[in-house]
Amino acid sequence: MNEIKKTIRKFIIENFLFGEEDNLKGDTSFLEEGIIDSTGVLELIEFLEEQFDITVKDDEIIPENLDSLNNLEKFLTRVEAK
Amino acid sequence: MITDQLNIPKQICKRCILPGTFPGIKFNENGLCNHCQKQIDSSQTSNTSTKKRNFRYRLDALVHDLKGTAPVYDIIVAYSGGKDSSYILKLLKEQYNLRILAMTLDNHFVSPAAIENIKVITDKLAIDTLIIRPPWAAIKPMFNLTAQKDIFSKTTLMRASSICTACIGIVKSIVLKTALEMSIPLVGYGWSPGQAPIQSAILKTNPQLIQTNQKVLINSFPLELKEKLNQYFIPDSYFKTFKEKFPHNIHPLAFFDYDEDHIKKELKKMGWKSPEDTDSNSSNCRINAYANQCHILRHGFHPYVWEIANMVRQNIMTREQGLIKIYSDQNKEMVSYAKEKLQQ
Numbered sequence: 001m002n003e004i005k006k007t008i009r010k011f012i013i014e015n016f017l018f019g020e021e022d023n024l025k026g027d028t029s030f031l032e033e034g035i036i037d038s039t040g041v042l043e044l045i046e047f048l049e050e051q052f053d054i055t056v057k058d059d060e061i062i063p064e065n066l067d068s069l070n071n072l073e074k075f076l077t078r079v080e081a082k
Numbered sequence: 083m084i085t086d087q088l089n090i091p092k093q094i095c096k097r098c099i100l101p102g103t104f105p106g107i108k109f110n111e112n113g114l115c116n117h118c119q120k121q122i123d124s125s126q127t128s129n130t131s132t133k134k135r136n137f138r139y140r141l142d143a144l145v146h147d148l149k150g151t152a153p154v155y156d157i158i159v160a161y162s163g164g165k166d167s168s169y170i171l172k173l174l175k176e177q178y179n180l181r182i183l184a185m186t187l188d189n190h191f192v193s194p195a196a197i198e199n200i201k202v203i204t205d206k207l208a209i210d211t212l213i214i215r216p217p218w219a220a221i222k223p224m225f226n227l228t229a230q231k232d233i234f235s236k237t238t239l240m241r242a243s244s245i246c247t248a249c250i251g252i253v254k255s256i257v258l259k260t261a262l263e264m265s266i267p268l269v270g271y272g273w274s275p276g277q278a279p280i281q282s283a284i285l286k287t288n289p290q291l292i293q294t295n296q297k298v299l300i301n302s303f304p305l306e307l308k309e310k311l312n313q314y315f316i317p318d319s320y321f322k323t324f325k326e327k328f329p330h331n332i333h334p335l336a337f338f339d340y341d342e343d344h345i346k347k348e349l350k351k352m353g354w355k356s357p358e359d360t361d362s363n364s365s366n367c368r369i370n371a372y373a374n375q376c377h378i379l380r381h382g383f384h385p386y387v388w389e390i391a392n393m394v395r396q397n398i399m400t401r402e403q404g405l406i407k408i409y410s411d412q413n414k415e416m417v418s419y420a421k422e423k424l425q426q
């Protein structure tokens with residue numbers, strides 16, 4: 001697992017899964033599994049912006065970019081490459 | 083000291099008042115919770131007042147671009163009659179002169195004091211009000227179910243009771259649905275600075291994301307209730323039809339100065355009355371005390387503690403004010419009022 005994924009995984013587990021990491025796979029949908037709700041999405045964005053020093057644009061806030069560890073990894077790799 | 087009369091748990095964060103029963107909480111050797119430690123780390127890199135100023139510029143720019151472009155209203159505001167949503171109506175009208183539609187969900191528990199405040203404020207500011215009142219046959223089973231059972235995810239229940247989550251879910255959907263139907267480009271909420279992070283204070287809503295969130299919320303309800311509540315949610319076809327018309331959500335209180343006493347003082351000048359002043363048993367929503375009590379009994383922490391702890395941490399509220407809000411007993415008469423009404 002690369003660094004980006006590890007960092008996000010740790011954040012999700014600490015903040016939304018309360019330490020229980022059993023069911024968190026790379027393709028687990030945060031929204032559909034109820035791990036993150038609509039306020040949680042906002043907190044996730046806050047975390048990404050501070051942690052990776054990026055700005056997440058409004059049109060980037062879509063499930064395709066944010067709704068699993070794999071999607072986040074792809075999204076962040078793309079943003080950081082810019 | 084007044085805090086002697088409160089039910090303060092043995093283990094509680096030395097700074098922000100989150101209790102040891104809060105999900106996932108960890109304390110360091112100084113008695114600080116992990117959320118407070120995180121804030122100390124991040125405040126070294128970010129400057130809140132600069133952020134706030136930037137958001138005000140962003141709102142100015144957004145208003146400049148959108149004001150007057152819609153047929154009738156520039157903004158729809160979810161309006162409870164409480165101090166926060168009343169205050170944003172005042173801000174948006176007086177500072178931006180927007181054409182505002184205030185929308186209220188009458189969930190059958192809106193207090194007479196709140197109704198009066200809604201009339202006073204919207205008259206004073208010359209704002210249209212739209213009240214939607216689902217029939218008791220739809221509201222009663224929703225509140226009875228959520229009073230007895232937690233149907234939402236653990237994360238959601240960290241920040242709100244089941245009763246409030248169901249009700250707010252409907253408010254958000256109806257407001258957005260109305261915005262789409264009436265081509266209103268802005269949606270305003272009076273979220274306090276403790277309720278949502280500042281980063282999201284101005285955000286263009288995304289159809290895909292809303293659709294997914296809504297699906298999860300609706301699927302939390304049992305089938306029979308789903309059928310009763312379906313019409314308050316956004317129809318699937320809207321996500322395509324109105325794809326290009328999804329509005330910007332704004333939470334102005336995240337970036338305007340927030341001071342409860344000042345807000346109340348300003349509103350009182352307009353004839354708004356604080357529910358506590360008119361009747362000690364009053365609040366805006368008369369199911370709130372019962373909702374809190376159900377949550378505390380099931381989870382061991384107050385459903386508002388996340389929001390209040392955030393505000394204590396941001397120095398918007400004193401620790402003592404926070405303790406009083408969170409660790410006082412729920413008003414017994416209010417609890418019985420709601421309980422009995424739900425039996426009728």
Ligand SMILES: [Zn+2]
Nearest residue numbers: 095098115118
């Ligand atoms: Zn704390």
